Amino acid sequence: MRRTNSFDVVPQSEQDEAVLRRLLDASASLWNQLTYERRQHFFAGESVWDSEHYYDEYVDVLGSATTQQITRVNDAAWRSFFETVEKADQEVSPPGYWGNQADGRDLRTYIRNDAYTISWGERSRLEVPIGSQLKDEYGFGRAERLRVVVRGEPHWQGDQGRLHLTYDDVDETYRAHQPVTVSDEGQATPTGSDVAALDIGANVLVACTTTAGDQYCYSGQEPFRQFRETTERIADAKAKLPGDQNTSKRIQRLYRKRSRRRDHAVNALLRDLVERLYDDGVETIYYGDLTGVLGEYWSVKANLKARTFWAHRQCLDQLTNVCEEYGIEVAATSEAWTSQTCPECGEREQTRRHRETLTCPCGFEGHADLVASRTLLEQSTNTAVRPTARPVRFQWDDHQWYPVDGDAVASNE
Ligand SMILES: [Zn+2]
DSSP states (O other): OEEEEEEEEEOSSHHHHHHHHHHHHHHHHHHHHHHHHHHHHHHTTOOSOOOGGGHHHHHHHHOHHHHHHHHHHHHHHHHHHHHHHHHOSSOOOOOOOSEETTTEEOOEEEEOTTTOEEEOSTTOEEEEOOOHHHHHHHTOOTTOOEEEEEESOOOOOSEEOOEEEEEETTTTEEEEEEEEEOOSTTOOOOSSOEEEEEEEOSSEEEEEEETTSOEEEEEOHHHHHHHHHHHHHHHHHHHTSOTTOSOOHHHHHHHHHHHHHHHHHHHHHHHHHHHHHHHTTEEEEEEEOHHHHTSTTSOHHHHHHHHHHOOHHHHHHHHHHHHHHTTOEEEEEOOTTTTTOOTTTOOOSSOEEETTEEEOTTSOEEEHHHHHHHHHHHHHHTSOOOOOSOOEEEEEOSSOEEEEOTTOOOOOO
16 A cells, blocks of 8 residues: 655755755756656657756756656656546646746655655654765765755655655745555454445535434534635735736735645544544445535535535545545445435425525424435435434634534534
């Protein structure tokens, strides 16, 4: 199984930072030159594979291993592009540049799996190779590598893959992403045979019911407030642009900030939920297809909100990844009618939804998203489910999801 460890990289002096920056910038420069030439050839209908003369130009700064590694990653990007072109009938774009003309190059690089070392400990360190020219300029010994401090915990142990180093110009931090191949031994397995169903939505990000009768509900209030706030700042910044311009560095930053905060909340949510379900003995999780959630039953406004907020594909990938860690199965299921079916009598047409509440002429009244997850679960497992306790409700405080009492999952419409 492939997993990824991510951690912060912290140069310990201005000089080390300068070296790291040169390494990343030269890598991006190599990538972009290679990409430019290959795109020219591609659009002229020529072969993209004759590009070996860049090696000599970069080897003194990047070193041999990294120069080759960047070229290989670029090769792989083109190979996968050609494979997609053959398979897909839709338009696909050839590999693109790292960065753009207005904002400059993206600082990043790839370090070959056997060319770097990380020693974990009280003061964890990463060592990466640099070229002879950098060594001379900055007074490194012949065999010396650049040494930086790393912060974070390695989540996964196993055979290390090529290291991806990036610079985030919003946070002004360097990050490392390390793929590792882990063995199947030590893989968590479910402790029970319960099933859970998730309803993914807008006001409540995720509502969940399990066959044991547990219910969880994660409020979208705070994540949406942040998302909306940044969206407004983007609109303001756009309004102030000169007429001939449609974006700016500031606007791009705000977009990235908005996505990053959302991803933080969503990733933390999925992990919190899956760990909870694992402890509950859940072995299978069903999730509704979001297109069902966004049916006509919803207001246009709620629809738009949910669509903009949820990066759906990415969210499901993350759900699958976290579940895989715990050995939990994930399956999609149709969610037709689930958000408007009465769980007591099965009525679909006459039920009414107002904000969070679903009411039925039979007298039933309940939290619409929780009801939807319950109905989804009943349909997927073909068994009746009885909620056993009060649902546990969670709010986001920018760091973690914490349980709250009572009706704190208020509408943020
Ligand atoms: Zn009813």
